Amino acid sequence: MAFALDRPGALRPVSAQRGPSVRLAKPGLLRAPAIVARPRVQTNAAALTIPVNQLTDEERGQLARELGYKSIGRELPDDVTLTDIVKSMPPEVFELDHGKAWRAVLISITAMAASLYLISISPWYLLPFAWALAGTAFTGFFVVGHDCGHRSFHKNNLVEDIVGHIMFAPLIYPFEPWRIKHNHHHAHTNKLVEDTAWHPVTETEMAKWDPTTAAFFRVFLGTPLKLFASVGHWLIWHFDLNKYTPKQRTRVIISLAVVYGFMAVAFPALVYYTGWWGLVKYWLMPWLGYHFWMSTFTVVHHTAPHIPFKKAEEWNAAKAQLSGTVHCDFPEWVEFLTHDISWHVPHHVSSKIPWYNLRKATNSLRQNWGEYMTECTFNWRVVKNICTECHVYDEVVNYKPFDYKQEETLFAIQRKIIPDSATY
Template sequence: MAFALARPGALRPISAQRGQSVRVAKPGLLRTPAVAARPRVQTNAAALSVPVNQLTDEERANLARELGYKSIGRELPDHVTLMDIVKSMPPEVFELDHGKAWRSVLTSITAMSACLYIISISPWYLLPFAWALAGTAFTGFFVVGHDCGHRSFHKNNLVEDIVGHLMFAPLIYPFEPWRIKHNHHHAHTNKLVEDTAWHPVTEADMAKWNPTAAFLYKVFLGTPLKLWASVGHWLVWHFDLNKYTEKQRPRVIVSLAVVYGFMALAFPALIYYTGVWGFVKYWLMPWLGYHFWMSTFTVVHHTAPHIPFKPAEEWNAAKAQLSGTVHCDFPAWVEFLTHDISWHVPHHVASKIPWYNLRKATESLRKNWGEYMTECTFNWRVVKNICTECHVYDEKINYKPFDFKKEEPLFAVQRRILPDSAAY
C-alpha cells in the first residue's frame, strides 16, 4: 500500500495487486530506496482510496515507512471508551509531586538565564544557534504554565493560577484565555469545526478567499512557515474579548492585564538598556523559537495523512485522543528543555497527568493499546507531508493539498526541493 498522486498534487492511498508495489507518481514525494527498487504499477485518477481500518498489518507497516512513521496503529474498536483507556493506566501516573513541579520551574528559569548569557557572548554567526537553544528553553516556560492550566502542577488552584500567569507573561501569552481555548481543544480534539488548536481548511473556506487571502493562506499554511503559524493563532484567539462569555471575561481581563503589564515594564527597560537590537536579540528571536516548537509540536501531534478530522456526529473521543494523537520522539535535549511535552498521547487521554509522569503513562499505553497508536521520530518526511499536502479537509481521504485541482508552482517547487529523509 502506498500513497500516490491520483490528481496532480493530491495524495491518496491506492491499492496494489498482491506481490506488487506502487510507485509514487511525483519525483521526490514519499520516495524511498526500497520503494524505488520494487516493481512499478502505474496510477491514475481512478486510484482507490482505502481507510486505515481496511489495511492489513503489512500494508500499514509499509504505509508507515513511506510516510516517515515508525508505526501506524489499527483503528480502535468502537466499543472502547476513553474511560476504558484511562482506567488501564496505573494510578500513580496521576499523582502530583510538588518537588518535581517546582524543579521544572527552576530548570526553565535557569536554562533561559543561561541561554541569554550565551546570546550575550555569541558572535553574530553563532546567534542563530543560541536563539534556537533559547527558544527551546523558552518553551519550557509554556509547559510549566500548561500544567497549571490543566490543574496538574499543584494541589492548590490559586498557586497554579499565579505560577501560570507568571510563566506565561514573558511569552506574552494571556493565561486564562489560553486555558479556556486549550481545554476546548482537549474536549474536541480532531473534531471538525470545533477543534480550536489546529484545523484543516475546507473548500467552503477557500471559496470565500480573494486572491490576496488565498496567497497568504497558502504561503503561511502550505509551506514550512506553517511551523510558525501559532503566532497567528496566538493573536487571533487570545486577545479578543468577544470570544469569551460574560462569566469568563473577568478572569480573561486579569490575564490580559498581566500580559500588558509585563510588556509595559519589561520591553521599555530592555530597549532602554540594550537598544532595539537588544529587544530583537534577547526577546523577539527566542520568542519566535518558542513559537516554532508551539507550532511544530501541535501539527506533528495532530496532523497526519491517515488521521481524520470527523464531524460531530461521527466523532469518537477514544479514537481521537489515542489513535488521533501522534507520539513523536525528539532529540533528548529538546525533550529535557520542554519537559517531555512531546510525550503527548497520554496527555490527551487524560490531561491531568503531570509532565513528569508522561513517560510512564506512555509505556502503559504502549503495553495495553500500542497496536492502535501512531509513533514516529521527528523527521523531514513527516514535516514535508504536513507542509505540502495536509491542507484541505476531504471526507474520504482526510486531507488534500491546496492545489488539488491543478498543481501550482509554490507546491511543485517544495515537493522537489524539500528534504525527504525519513531516518529514525
C-alpha cells in the same frame, strides 16, 4: 513514492497524481473483497483512498514507512471508550509530585538565564544557535504554565493560577484565555470546526477567499512557515474579549492585565539598557523560537495523512485522543528543555497526568493499546507532508493539498527542494 494495493499484501509503484483517486480493477466486485482488486492507496500526495482499518498489518507497515512513521495503528474498536483507556493506566501516573513540578520551574528559569547569557556573548554567526536554544528554553516556561492550566502542577489551584500567569507573562500569553481555549481543544481534538488548536481548511472557506487572502493562506499554511503559525493563533484567539462569555471575562481581563503589565515594564527596560536591537536579540528571536516549537508540536501531534478530522456527528473521543494523536520522538535536549510535552498521547487521554509521568503513562499505553497508536521520530518526510500536502479537508481521503486540482509552482518547488528523508 506512491503505491497501489492490487491485492492484500501486494504493492507496486504508481505514478504521481495531484488529488484523490479511487480505482477498482472492475466495477461491482466489492461483494467479494478478499479476491478482488483493492482500491489504490496514494501516499505521495498524502491522500489515502481507503481507510486504514481496511489495510492489513503488512500494508499498514508499508504505509508507515512510505509516510515516515515508525508505526501506524489499527483503528480502535467502536466499543472502546476513553474511560476504558484511562482505567488501564496505573494510578501512580496521575499522582502529583510538588518537588518535580518545582524542579521544572527551576530548570526553565536556569536554562533561559543561561541562554540569554549565551546570546550576550555570541558573535553574530552563532546567534541563530543561541536563539534556537533560548526558544526551546522558552517553551519550557509554556509547559509549566500548561500543567498549571490543566490542574496537574499543584494541589492548590491558586498556586497554579499564580505560577501559570508568571510563566506565561514573558511569552506575552494571557493565561486564562489560553486555558479556556486549550481545554476546548482537548474536549474536541480533531473535530472539524470545533478544534481550536488547528484544523484543515475547508472548501467552503476557500470559496470565500479573494486572491490576496488565498495567497496569504497558501504561503503561511502551505510552506514551512506553517511551523510558526501559532503566532497567528495566539493573536486571533487570546486577546478578543468577544470570544469569551460574560462569566469568563473577569478572569480573562486579569490575565490580559498581567501580560500588558509585563510588557509595560520589561520592554521599555530592555530597550533602555540594550536598545531596540536588544529587544529583538533577547526577546523577539527567542519568542519566535518558542512559537516554532508550539506550532511544530501541535501539527506533528495532530496532523497525519492517515488521521482524519471528523464532523461532530461522526467524532469518537477515544479514537481522536489515542489513535488520532501522534507520539513523536524529538532530540533528547529538546525533550529535556520542554519537559516531555512531546510524549503527547497520554496527555490527550487524560490531561490530568503531570509532565513527569508522561513517559510512564506512554509505556503503559503501548503495552495495552500499542496496536492502535501512531509513532514517529521527528523527520523530514513527516514535516514535508505536513507543510506541502496536508492542507484541505477531504471527507474521503482526509487531506488534499492546496493545489490538488493542478500543481502550482510554489508547491512544485517545495516538493523538489525539501528533503524526503525519514531522518532529520
